[in-house]
Amino acid sequence: MRGRTHLAVGERRWVHGAFGLMAWIVGLVYFFPVFWMVLNSFKSEQDANTSPKLFFHPTLDRYKDVTKSATGLLSFGEAFTNSAVVVIVSTIIVLALAIPAAYALAIRPVHKWRDVLFFFISTKFLPVVAAILPVWILARNLGLLNTRNVLIILYTGLNLPLAVWMLRSFFREIPRELIEAAEIDGAGLKGQLTSIILPMAAPGIAATALLCVIFAWNEFFYAVQLNPVKGSTVPIWVTTNISTRGDFLAKLSAASVLACIPVVLAGWIAQKRMIRGLAMGAIK
């Protein structure tokens, strides 16, 4: 049925069309800056800085410029490795902690589970900037400044409440009888998790993991405060391409595109699962 428009009974064709047009306009307005950034990244600096041009000689030179490493400066390779390590490790830790927590809140609700759930999300209410000073002092005292570890710890903490909330709603979708059947059939906690709960909640877990990856990959504030020099991540590397000597719009665009590619790619690959996963949680 894809590609066919479905009019509801009595609906006028032009109303339907107008809504469709509006959706497209909003979509394009959202997409335009991204499109412009990608376009700029293939231009020469001169083309990018003069009047907006749609037609130009595309070049990969800006990408070569930004990926060239200079001594003393954070290279793209280093930043990418740091980001990858921080994002993957923190996401794995988040899932490892959130899955048992979500099980305890969804399937075997612990005493006062509502308070626990609220407590989790309440940590998200605080403005990040209010926490930075104590976090910075703690990190310094523990010798964690300018290390990947500090970001792994922080991103785990930042994403954990969200992951617990999401996974809880996915776990609640699993029919109770299935878990009870497994219990009667002889499965212990491990058996129930590995045979029933995790396979059934896989789309939800994928969606949760992906959101954690995206948030961790894009995080800038803590990274710039705690790791300005070594162990820095891709968002920090993007800002190193801002020059004080004139506008290098094309180069900056190329850097931004490189920063975007991994998350866009991950989102695209996981799109089907993620939409199913997000929709699955949305029902409750």
Place this chain on the structure above:
Amino acid sequence: MTSVRYEHATRTYDGTSSPAIDDLELDIGDGELLVLVGPSGSGKSTALRMLAGLEPLDDGAIYIGDQDVSNVRPRDRDIAMVFQNYALYPQLSVAQNMGFPLKQQGVPKEERTARVREVARLLDLEAYLDRKPKNLSGGQRQRVAMGRAIVRRPAVYLMDEPLSNLDAKLRVQTRTEVVELQARLGVTTVYVTHDQVEAMTMGHRVAVLKDGVLQQVDAPGTLYHEPVNLFVAGFIGSPAMNLVPLGSGRPLQLGGSTLELSPAGEAAVVASGANGNITVGFRPEALEVGEGPLRAQIRTVEDLGSEVFVHLFLQHSGENLALVAKTSPPFAGRPGDNVGLQITGTTHLFAGDQSRLASTTASFRSAVSA
């Protein structure tokens, strides 16, 4: 050889004041198929879940064989359960679903496969072993759920309304199959249903529950002919028994006619006290439509081919009282016709506290001619 015993078993859910199961005393014999029946909210599923270990007991104990299992984990109770929605594991094939309990027990793969095949053959599921549950019909899913229970050879089967998701025809057919299977396997079975026809046709004995309290446990025929109280009388039988409150007046009168009881019935009424409220009950097949002192009007006629249900209105104390009679075809009456009624079968008398006083012969006699 496994019997099941509920001993003062009580369960009250958090946040509720009245128990879902109140002081349940019930013995289920080895190899017996006992049906727990009752309306929704009667506690029948709770009673089953307590036996399964899915609900804790607040008081009392449950024994499987000689062992008190009240604090034993579900997986250590040696039971198998068939759920209303079958609870098949969606990501596993039919064979894996059926083999799941064996895998959890650590049964070697070859033996597992052999046992799954054997049960699949018994249930005619061999052709579907590689399919996922979503690719099966309702009836096939039901059989897989049964298969998963059978394959582990438990001491007790628990079935929670396993047929209620099937269409009417398949339900009747599967009902017979389940009864045959249970007889062949000879395993003690506790079967929960809200459908009294299912209860009556399947159970060796039927336990009727209401508001968490066991009302009566007996063979289906006994429940039908000798219900202990008004609730059981009204719940068992389809269409339901005609129950008519006759108040405390003596002699007992209905619609201007006097109810003449046998000496035994009379004695029971006298024994119940001079002014006790009496309710009289008679089955639809005990009510004869045609000639008789009671005058009533036909509301509707349901001709099922083999039998005819005649729904009637009877004027009693200024109110329209609904009655139903069961008769054999052909039946000539039409809605709106005025007809005479007489009781030709057993009449049950219930006291003000709803208990049954007596089951006796009785007939109506016109008050005018008396």
